[in-house]
Amino acid sequence: MGSEKRSVAAAAYDVLAPAYDVLTGGYAYDSWIAALQRLALSHGLDGRRVLDVACGTGHSMLPWLERGYEVVGVDVSERMAAVARAKGLEVHVADMRALPPLGQFNLVTCLGDGLNHLLEPEDVRRALGEMRCALAPGGLAVFDLNLLTAYRDTPDTIVEVEDRVVLWPGAGARIAAPGGVGELVVDVFEREGELWRRTRSRQPHRHHPLVDVLGAARAEGYAIVGVYGQHPGVRLEDTADEHVHAKAIVIARR
Structure with missing residues (x-):
């Protein structure tokens, strides 16, 4: 693990932590986790202990808890973790x-583009290996991956709640070619008296071709048991296509 690489991700999300729940408040986490639970159970999920890697402020942990699972989270950002602990x-x-x-x-889950924040293929393989080590024999890993479609038309987003405005211009995050790199820049404006304070979060993303990531997972000792294409929202299909779907959902067994 390179300390420089870690500090980039940690710094980006430390800045974003106070506004993250504002930015993602409209996401359908409960429906998403319900769909992933059904898939995991259909592939033989046995037991109720869940590790959520890159858990952020805990949005994807809460639905598992509500379904009676024991959930532990890990995140690179101290401030994101602090928001989750407050819950x-x-x-x-x-x-x-x-x-x-x-x-x-x-x-073990790794959702919300976590692997796309890793810029080197060997780091993706290393992360997958770490997750495999955390699995009980026969346990399942569920992770998502942004496909090229997700990076080809990234929209501009503005969210305003009380004295906080989050501005997310999409152009910098666009990636046209397989394996390309983009940068998501998010500005957070917070009112301080008569003035506004701006903080900026820079998040490099890399498109990792799905076929390469599946190969890395197999090399780390997983059996791939399901690959699903996801459209925006919670619309899952039984195949994943880089040019059709925004995300791939991968289910792999130790």
Whole structure:
């Protein structure tokens, strides 16, 4: 794990942490996790211990808890973890390429583009290997991956809640070629008396071709048991196409 790489991701999300729930408030986390739970159960999920890698402020942890699972989270950002802990969640601060020893889990998830924040293919493989080590024998990993479609037409987004405005221009994050790199720049404006304070989060993204990531997962000892294409929202299909779907959902067994 390179300290420079870790500091880039941590710094980006430390800045974004106070506004992250504002920015993602409209996301259908409950429906998404319900769909992923159904898929995991259909592929033999057995047991109720879940590790959520790159858990952020805990949005994707809460639906598992509400369904009776024991959930532990890991995130690289101390401030994101602090927001999650304020919700009563157990979250540890660590890089996904060097997970702490937390025992073994029946299910490990890595959602919300976590792997696309890693800029080197070897870092993706390393992260997948760390997640495999956290799985109990026969356990399942569920991770998503942004496909080329997600990067070809990234929109501008503005969210305003009370004294906070989040501005997310999409142009910088666009990636046209397989394996390309873009940068998502998010500006957060917060009112301080008569003035506004701006902070900026820079998040480099890399498109990792799905076929390469599946190969890396197999090399780390996974059996791929399901690959699904996801359209915006929670519309899943039984195949994943780089030029059709925004995301791929991968289910792999240790």
